[in-house]
Structures are given as structure tokens and as C-alpha cells.
Amino acid sequence: MPATGSAQTPAPASGSTASAVGGSQAQAAAAAGAFQIAVAAFKTEARARDVATAVAAVQVPATVRLDPTGSWYRVMAGPFATRETAQAAQTALERAGYDGTRISQISSDAR
DSSP, X not given: OOOOOOOOOOXXXXXXXXXXXXXXXXXXXXXXXXXXXXXXXXXXXXXXXXXHHHHHHTTOOEEEEEOTTSSOXXXXXXXXXXXXXXXXXXXXXXXXXXXXXXXXXXXXXXX
16 A cells, blocks of 8 residues: 655755656656656655655656655655646556645756
């Protein structure tokens, strides 16, 4: 059963770690992406990576990022070029059992 965690809008941290799950699809979208989805947050990197892998299996690109406090590993889906594509991905996540996700716009500094 998918777990949902903190649905805070992430603020990019300088020096934060981010790793993509889903490979070149996520990297290609990153150039044009303006929206992301906060999926969950975990205290352990291993659990966050497991969830990011499960999200990628639903054909939604996902990354794991350490939050600015260094305490939480956030699972983020995207980036998506438009709000509409982010909403379609959010619907796919809901069908897969990931409720309580939140779409946010990515600032130009975070790209």
C-alpha cells in the first residue's frame, strides 16, 4: 500500500541531493518542465527510493530530494511542461493509490 507523507511544497536547497528514477525521460522533461508533484516524504532514503521506483513503474518520472533541513527525503514526480500534463500524472498516481499529492510550479531557479 503506497504511503503518503508530507505534501509540503518543496523549496530547493543549495547542495541538496536529487536523483532521478526513470532515467532519460525525467532528464528530457527537466529542460521544459514547469510543474512538479509532491508525492511523499520519508525519514529514510531507502524508503523514498522504493516509492520513487514504484512511481516510475506507473510511467511517471520521479526523483528523490533531500529537503532543506536535511531531515526528509522527498519523492517528487515530474517535471511536467504544463499543468495539464501534471494533472494527468496526478490522476495516474491516484489510480495507483498515491492520494494527497500536490502539484506545484517550479521556480526558474530550481530548474
